[in-house]
Amino acid sequence: MCSDVAITVRNLSKVFPIYDKPHHRFLQMVMPGPKQRWYREFHALKDINFDVRRGETVGIVGRNGSGKSTLLQIICGTLAPTRGDAKVNGRIAALLELGTGFNPEFTGRENVILNATVLGLDKSEIDARFDAIAAFADIGEFIDQPVKNYSSGMYVRLAFAVAINVDPDILIVDEALSVGDEAFQRKCFARINAIRDNGATVLFVSHSAGTVVELCDRAILLDRGEQLVEGTPKYVVSRYHKLLYAPESRAREIREQIRAEGCGGEPVLGEDAGTRDESLPARTVDDEYFDPYLVPKSTIQYVSKGATIHDAMLTTLAGRRVNVLHAGREYVYSYRADFARSLCRVRFGMLIKSITGLELGGAISATPNEAIEVVDAGCSARVRFRFRCLLAPGVYFLNAGVVADLGEGDDFVDRHIDVAMFRVMPDSSRLATALVDFDVKPSVDLLRRVQAAGT
């Protein structure tokens, strides 16, 4: 293996036997034969090939079951490939899914020693680092309890503390971070950054587009065990999203499209160089655009009480339809409401929610005193909400609602939940943390420390 390559994966395939009935496993053991096979083959990885250079941080993305964890386990040597091989050059520390690495009967202290020994540290090195590992894990006296008594959060804390305190040449992280609490996750990301800055190689599995774009130099998209594409994180994440939100009927076609595009997104060319979907208008790298596959699957339409909402959409200020937005820019959320009966004191509303349903912000077209007094049957209204997209990269959902006074106060006369969705593009220049960007203007003054007299 070339000395500036940390990981080489060649023609790697993994086939799992699937037994339809529990006793078939036994029958296969006692009656294996060329004619009768008691299992079906499931191809979890199919002919995977890539290199990771020393010092690179590479993200692996893909839908559930695409083979990410299987790939990492083979690279770490905890699972054997069926064909091909994965070679690593250097000390590898891995944070794989829960359950791997620790012996549940041993205490945290014993597991730390065991793990660090497996990672190649001698006794004096382990003694020198033990306190740092325990401090990072911050699990108090649980360090002397068997790990079978740990919560999943404690387990991850300790596993991560070991993995990143042994000065690995190669760090492999499999999304396990999402188990820890937020403060701990932040501590871990800071530590991963420090390890990377010291020249280590990081291989990272994540479902979070923001994390991959933020942390990685390059990304690889796996789907159904196949390596569909590799390229810049922005490019690969955009293809991943295209696949993730594809209707089942189009998924196969979209996979083929992505595969045909091949390797993409050299940084100098910009994320979509040479791979534009011909059905979309030409755009520059940072342009917002419309992704036809970004369609909510959770839309709920309430029973109409005299008005009906249609054509909910987002556009640029110039009127171009979009749903992949640029943070910081202004957009218009609009819909049409058709009135089948006359309604009094009419107002229109909008709401933006996070993927978990958290209501982030909304607006109503008028105060109660300024509601439209009467809208006659047969009329239509075009409703527009202009807003600035002050949101973190990620996916968001939109509600739309029409309110009128039906005699007993305001009531919804039509309401659509998750009527549209949009994505905010990852932005590496972003300083804001969390979901909502308050347009904070940070400033830092470095103050020279006054030297004490005589020192």
Ligand SMILES: Nc1ncnc2c1ncn2[C@@H]1O[C@H](COP(=O)(O)OP(=O)(O)OP(=O)(O)O)[C@@H](O)[C@H]1O
């Ligand atoms: N030991 C096994 N026996 C049979 N099938 C397996 C085994 N381990 C994994 N698989 C199957 O291989 C496929 C890939 O699994 P893997 O865990 O690598 O996917 P993943 O991309 O990491 O998924 P997720 O994002 O849900 O963690 C899945 O369909 C899984 O059911």
